[in-house]
Structure formats: C-alpha cells, structure tokens
Amino acid sequence: MTLPLLLILPMLLLAAGVYAVIIARSPACSRQMYGVALAVSTVALMAALAYLFSGQAPETLRLPIGLPWLGAHFRLDPLAAFFLIVVNLGSAVASLFALGYGQHEKAPERVLPFYPAFLAGMNLVLLADDAFSFLFAWEFMSLSSWALVMAHHQDPANVRAGYLYLVMACFGTLALLLAFGLLAGPDGGYNFDAIRTGRITPELAALVLILALIGAGSKAGLVPLHVWLPLAHPAAPSHVSALMSGVMTKVAVYGFIRIIFDLLGEPVAWWWGGIVLALGGITAVLGVLYALMQHDLKRLLAYHTVENIGIIFIGLGLALAFQGNQMYASAALALTAALFHVLNHSLFKSLLFLGTGAVLTATGERDMEQLGGLIHPMPYTALAFLMGAAAISALPPLNGFVSEWLTFQAILISPELPQWLLKFLAPAVGALLALSAALAAACFVKAFGITFLGRPRSPVAAQARETDRYSLTAMFILAGLCLLAGILPGLVVDGLGPVVGQINGGAQLTAQHSQPWLTLVPIVDVKSTYNGLLVLLFMAISGSIAALLIHRLASNRVRRGPAWDCGFPDASPATQYTAGSFAQPIRRVFGSVVFQARERVTMPPPGDLRPAKLEVRMRDPIWELGYAPIAAAVVAISTRFNYLQYLTIRRYLSLVFGALVLLLLGMALWR
C-alpha cells in the first residue's frame, strides 16, 4: 500500500512547518528543515517510482475529514504517480540545494515554515480524488507559495508581484471551482469517481474546457494569463523559484490533464484540440520573445517557463485533436511528448534556477549586465548551467531535444487529421515551435555568454566564489539526469506508457526497451528514429579526435593572452558586448512589432561632454490591452461607488430592505 505512505509524508511536512514556526530563528533550523524536506521528498519519490514501475492497480482511500457528507478521497494512479515523481524529484533536489543555499537566507523565519507546507500542498493536489480536496490542496499550495514570494517583502516590487499573484491565483481557483461545479452537475457528485461516470452535455463540456484552461492555465502561465509568473517566480528565494517554475507549473498541467483527459472522459470535439494547440503555440513564441528582452537572469528563466508551458500545451492540444478523431495511437505520441517535456522542463528549469541561485549567492546580482566572467571563479556552476542551457535549448544529446523532437513527430503526423482547419493549424504551430526553439537557443547563448564568459562587468562579479558542495551536488544531479534522460529516452517513454494509457483509452506507444541500441522509435522505424546514445558517442569521439589533433599538431600548452581591445589600451569591461546588444537584432526584427520597441539615440553635439544615450522603449501589449483596461474599469467603478461607504445606517438598512423586496418581487413575478 503506497497511498497511505504518500499521505503520511505531506503530514510530516506540515508538522515540520509548524515546528519551523517555533524554532525558525535558531541557526540550526534551516539545516534541519531542509534535511527533513529532502528525506521526505526522497521517500515519496521512491514510493512513486516503485508504484509506477510495478504497474499496480490504482489505490483509493477515503478519510473522514473535510466536508461531512463527502469526506476526503485520495487516489494513487499512474498519472498521479508520474507527477509525484516530477514534484518530489524537484523538491528533493531543491532541498538538497537549500542545505547550502539556505544558510545565506536573511529572513529564515519567513521561508522555513512555508517551504514544507508548499511541498505538502503540491503532493496533496496530486493525490486528491474529489473536487473539494483538490481545490483545498490547490489553494493551500497557492497560498503557501504566495507566502514564499512575499518572503522578501521589503522590496516594493515583490509586494506588487505578490499582490498580482494572489489576484491571479484567486481568479484561477474560481475558474476551477466553476469547472468542478459544472462537472459535478446539479446532484453535487464532487467525488472524482462520480464525475467520471457522470456525463455532461457537449456545450457544458466545452465550458469546462475553457474554465480549465483559465484555471490551470493561469497557474501554469499560459498567455495571456502569464503576467504574474515572471514577477512572482523570481521574487521568491532561488530554490523556491526553482520549485515554482519547475514543479508548481507542472502541478497546474496535471490539473488540466486530470480535468480534461481523465474526468471529462471520451467525448471531445475536434476543435478543442485546435484551441489548446493555438494557445500553446502563441504561448511558446511570446514567452521566448519576452525572455529575450529580459536582462534579469531569474526573470528570463521565468519567461522561459512560459515558453515551455506552451510547448507542453502544444503536445496536449495535439493529443486532444487526435483523441477527438479517435486516433488514439497518434494521441499517445502527442501525450508522451507532452509528459516527457513536463519531466524535462522540471529538470532543466530547476537546474537553471539553482544555478542562478548560486550566482546570486556569489555576487548578489541578478542583472546580467553586472555579471560576466564567472566561469573562472565558478567553473562547476558554469558547467552545470551550461548543461541546463543546452538542454532547454533542445540540443542533442540532452533531454530537451528528445521531447521537442517527439512533439515534432506528433506535428508531422497531423496531416492525417480529417479537419482542414487542424491540417493547417498544426504545421503553423509547428513553425511557431521551431521558431521558439531557435529563439530559446539564442536566448541561452545570451544568458550563458553574458553571465559566465567575457570579463567581469562589476566588482562583485570579479570577487565571486564557487558555491558550496550541497548546491553543486544538487545541480550536478539534475545535470546528470538531463543527460541520462537524453541518452536513454526509451526508458522514460516506457515509464510513461501506463500514464499515457490511463488517459488515452488504453493506447500507448510501443515498448522501447526492446529496440536495438536503445533507439527511440515513436511510430515505425522507417519513418523516424532517434538514438541519443549514438549522438553522444559521436560527439565524444569526434570531439576527442579534434582535441587530440589540435594538441598534437598545434601546441600542447594552455596559453592565456590579453583580451583584444580594438586598439584602445586598457579597455573598460563596459566596452564588452552586453545582453542588450546581443538581443538588439532580435528586438529589431520581432520586438518592433510585438512590443512596439522604439530606440532613440541622443547624441550630444561636438564639444558637449555629456555621454551619448541609447534609449529603448518597449510596451507590453498583453498588459496594456488585456489587464490595464480591466484595472482601470475596476478603479473607475469603485471610485464611482465610493460614496456608498459613507451612507447613514438608515440608508444601509433601506438598501438591504429594498434589495430584499426587489428580489422577492422578482421571484413572485418570475413564476
């Protein structure tokens, strides 16, 4: 019985959180708390892995807590187990990282109590088997992560981020609440089993899809609901940023999959896939374009989360489109790609955030324009960050390539879809996906190059030190997993088999472990195959031969020469290529349309000693067109009705009375 164990573990975390409230100020608390979190997450990870690979039947449990007539239902099935693996792997590594990183925390009493609670909330969302427990755990997760975002609340930017996050989280939960209300129907069958067996009309089901897209999408960061994410994720301490970006967005993806693929069941209209697909494509491209314009390392990573969520939703949209046409074998491929990318993104996004955390500890800077040359003082962090950057840029033989390749395979079989709209839409989204992958690579060339290469741009960057061993271990575990999942993708695909089967009417990809040479064969081997191991071998052999030849034929010594200074002696580090200059060509091509980027050069006349200035103005179309009008309307309405706060008591009574009589009159006349 794995389920009771998996339920006890979050309770342990909650107890640890309460304990942390008491002892948070003592210096040993940080170590103890992250140690407990590490142990608990590791046990949960092992339990979920054992469950998924042993192929047992789903386990259910009903506890007499919560609503008296409903109780709290919990269930462990392959889908939940897979996401439990993602969540607990992420939290174990983040906890390990925090064993070292947490020592630098200035306000541990604001982080330590909420950290285990956040982990517990995510675990409980995955195990919940009725709408009430699900929403309760979901909200618990949101609120505890909000508390973590607000940990450094002295910074007004963080307060604003937290406020926006809270508003969007409430909005999303409201949408989910309505979705579950529609699913449960008038009889109030909030148990997931009752929802699965119940059938609702296609119109209501479409409404549930929209609400689920809003509810889960706002948590995951689908455009245009992503606005809070790049503000809130970077505001938290780095290991929490890693969890929010790498793991919590996956819990949101889980919520979407659970509602749409599991609870709604079979009958899906084909155009559902079209909506999700188009949203995914737009999200992917806009996310990466936003990221390119950012010079704050953590915010850049957060925008990449938006991009990767888009890629995941492209896979899910394709799966919906295939399922709507009863093409379950193709849907299995799309779902496998999406779930694989869920795992991959959790690995490399956590890795990158942890790397940023290490940089932040070493320099206190998140702004790339102040960094540079960190590869010399921090070689190991640089290596781990480079692997994460290569993985997120979808370079073989790392894992990001595999899942994006699988997504492309699913796009390539989309012409088999009967609807013309989808036939056109899927390749267009494929083009968007290709564009976003290329832009992501450009973005990470910028992120790695500006941060780790070149010369230090500020004194803090020059005095950086390598981070501690715990943090390095955590980062290299993730980097190793990125490599492993990249060269042995067949094992991951086989592990995903039962998960895909559960939400895809039993259809899943053919078993990959029997393929020769660990080749990945998604459909048939005459169409497309990929072998990460061979790619790695080829790269290793050709790289070694090249190195050998160079050392043999040229010189064996390591030489260090002065940096080329364009003929100006003693060039300042400020003359280096900057993040802004790197992004400029892309900003000119895309940003002038999407963000209405305008550049203005102020050149002082000869004889004037003022420096020349280059100003770049960018506008956020989604904020200005979507959110600013809403905010303005709310302010206008509340100003208009402000006088209602200054009425006399009799006026208030009269208002209540009048409203009551009006409603009763309406009721009497309506019948």
Place this chain on the structure above:
Amino acid sequence: MHGLAFDIAHLLAGGMVIVSFLLLYQDRVSALLNIFALHSLVLALAVGWQAHIQDAPHLYVTAVIALVFKAIIIPTALYRIVRRLGIHRTLEVVGGVGRDMLAGTGLVALAILVMLPVTATADPLAREDLAFALAVVLLGLLLMVVRHNAISLVIGFMSLENGLVLAAAGARGMPLAVEISIAFSVLIALIVIGVFLFRIRERFDSVDMQAMDAFREERRR
C-alpha cells in the same frame, strides 16, 4: 391534519403578523416595548403549539426561551434603559403612519405570493407558517427602515428575529443547539446595544439617528 390544530397554528402565526402591524403603528416608545413583549408572547405560544402538534419536545425549550428571554427579560431591560435615558414619554416623529401601513400590507401580500408557490409540495401547516414568518421578517425590516429612534431600531431587529424563530419552528429543521445559541446571541446583542445606547446618548444628547448624521465626517464623493 386536524382542522382545529391547523386553525390554532394559523391563528397564532397570523396573530404575530397583526402584532407586527401594531409595532409599525405605535409611535410611543414605552408602548412599543409593551407590544414587543406581546409579539414575543404570541411567538412563544405559536412555537409551543407547534411543539404540541408536531410532537417535538425540543420546541418546548424554544418556546420557553422565547417566553423568558424575549417576552420578559429583554422588554424589561429595554424599559429600564428607556427610563434611565428619560425618553419613555417621547413621541417619535413618524413620517406618515398610513404610508407605513400600506407598505406593510404590500409586504404581507408579497410574502404570501412568494412563499405559497415555492412551497407547493410542503405540508400546508409549514407553508402558511413560512409565509407568515416571512411577513414578520419583512415588517421588522420595514420598522427598522422607517423609524429614526435607536430603540425602535432595536425593536425592529428583535421582531425580525422572532420571525426567523417562527419560520424555524414551522420548518421542523432547526436543531436545538442552533436555537439556543441564537437566543443567547440575541441576548448579547441586547447588552451591546444597551451599552451603545448610553454611549450614543452621552455623546449626542439624543438617540435619534438623524441627529447623529450631523456629526458624520464630510462626505467624500
């Protein structure tokens, strides 16, 4: 349903509506308190009768609570407060009794129009009771809206609460624990209101709510 049992229940619930009209009509403060005591007495009788015909012993407790607290303790306490405030002979300025009575009649009609179709399937006793209870609640609210005097507001509030108890007794749903806690919360409300009345009086030399409006902060529009 026995004809007589139904008729008596009907009579008592209808009696509460009549007494509510008396409350609405009465503009002298001390007489208002007496009528409120009568209101609660009729409530106690109505609930007691419900207990008898429904064979529900816990309703007797409700009836006793209504009798002791609302018909005796609260009116007595309010009467003493009024004495100490020295307003027991005050005539309240009421803007048009005829208007209020017409409005009240309309509210009773509305209550019946709303309740009878909604509860078509319920048993006739509960239906009538609910319609009357809603009428009492609405009349209590009306009393609170049309009067200026703080004491009248309190009486309106208490008579509204009486209407709720009447509805609960007829609907056979409310557990005793809830009933008792409501009774106590009303009692506590009385204490708080009493304290506030003295404070208001101390501050403004009047318990007329209109007088208080003059002291309000400048409106921000």
